[in-house]
Amino acid sequence: MRPDGTPWPTVVDIDGNTWTRRPPSRLSPSAFNDWRSCQRGFAFDRIQRRPSEPGLPATIGVHVHRVLDLVMELPPQERTLDRALAIHEGLNTKLWEACRRLQAGEPAAEVVGDRDNRDEDIRHAVEVVVLRPGLRAWNDAVERGVRGYFAMASPEKVEVIATEQKFEQKWEVRDSGLIVPITGSADRLDRLPAEYGGGIRVIDYKNGKVISPKFDKGEHDDQILTYAAMVEEDTGELPTAGLLLYVSHQKPKHVEVTPERVADVKGRIGRAWADIHDKFEDDSYEPNPGPLCGWCPHIRECDAGQAEVRMRAARGTGRGGLREDAPARTLLPDLSLASV
Numbered sequence: 001m002r003p004d005g006t007p008w009p010t011v012v013d014i015d016g017n018t019w020t021r022r023p024p025s026r027l028s029p030s031a032f033n034d035w036r037s038c039q040r041g042f043a044f045d046r047i048q049r050r051p052s053e054p055g056l057p058a059t060i061g062v063h064v065h066r067v068l069d070l071v072m073e074l075p076p077q078e079r080t081l082d083r084a085l086a087i088h089e090g091l092n093t094k095l096w097e098a099c100r101r102l103q104a105g106e107p108a109a110e111v112v113g114d115r116d117n118r119d120e121d122i123r124h125a126v127e128v129v130v131l132r133p134g135l136r137a138w139n140d141a142v143e144r145g146v147r148g149y150f151a152m153a154s155p156e157k158v159e160v161i162a163t164e165q166k167f168e169q170k171w172e173v174r175d176s177g178l179i180v181p182i183t184g185s186a187d188r189l190d191r192l193p194a195e196y197g198g199g200i201r202v203i204d205y206k207n208g209k210v211i212s213p214k215f216d217k218g219e220h221d222d223q224i225l226t227y228a229a230m231v232e233e234d235t236g237e238l239p240t241a242g243l244l245l246y247v248s249h250q251k252p253k254h255v256e257v258t259p260e261r262v263a264d265v266k267g268r269i270g271r272a273w274a275d276i277h278d279k280f281e282d283d284s285y286e287p288n289p290g291p292l293c294g295w296c297p298h299i300r301e302c303d304a305g306q307a308e309v310r311m312r313a314a315r316g317t318g319r320g321g322l323r324e325d326a327p328a329r330t331l332l333p334d335l336s337l338a339s340v
């Protein structure tokens with residue numbers, strides 16, 4: 001029910017399922033990123049709240065993050081690759097036992113959770129059960145991320161302030177009277193050595209590839225800048241540096257953190273929040289067709305996305321076309337290569 005007691009509107013999808021539409025109660029850096037990427041996709045995921053299938057790369061990324069969090073919580077001299085791999089093994093044993101229990105219909109909560117986030121750990125185990133990665137492929141992928149971090153960083157030299165720092169804030173957007181409820185969790189906050197100014201540095205681990213400069217619209221930079229804004233809001237101290245670590249690909253990317261860049265991202269988040277609510281009543285969220293439509297789970301219900309993938313499919317499977325493994329080829333049977 002809405003605050004005035006009237007029901008929220010509903011939509012019926014092409015399979016006859018009914019979904020209630022409710023505006024989000026807060027934004028996170030990843031929600032802002034989804035909004036920037038495609039408003040219509042955002043509406044399917046975060047206004048109609050349709051469940052989405054977990055993706056294996058993201059699930060592997062969660063595990064790599066956990067290993068790196070735990071190793072960076074150790075005293076500096078203990079942050080070694082061997083120790084990290086041992087942490088991975090320990091987490092893995094619990095995770096696969098939790099998966100076994102979930103599949104057998106047994107309670108799994110007591111075997112997971114080195115930290116105070118048991119619900120997240122169970123969700124993670126459920127994703128692994130759904131995705132069924134082979135143990136060897138799983139281990140290879142996790143180890144690639146963990147080894148990649150040690151290949152490009154000197155963790156024993158880092159002064160860690162916090163790992164998985166959670167934020168829950170209300171931002172007042174300057175000159176607009178808008179309040180944006182914002183939430184997020186920064187992977188790591190470091191204190192830089194005095195010779196580098198002694199400020200706070202925001203770290204974000206990425207398990208995927210560096211975005212090619214041709215397609216980079218600054219979304220990963222914006223995540224760092226948003227966390228910087230959150231740190232300033234909580235502590236009064238604006239971080240002075242940001243670092244994206246693409247661990248599996250061993251690529252670091254430095255992000256310039258300045259008051260102007262942070263104010264800019266705050267302004268854009270404020271405008272996004274206003275836009276999300278302004279467009280709610282008439283559901284006028286715009287599609288943003290592009291190469292990612294081939295991977296969008298909502299393609300069956302998006303005319304603009306279908307036009308895009310059909311145009312690409314007509315070009316074949318190479319550059320500018322629709323890749324052979326794009327899920328749209330399964331979701332739209334006439335694009336299946338078997339039907340050609």
Ligand code: SF4
Pocket residue numbers: 038039040041287288289290292293296297298299302304305306
């Ligand atoms: S198919 Fe493309 S345009 Fe449509 S919702 Fe998905 S990403 Fe957006």
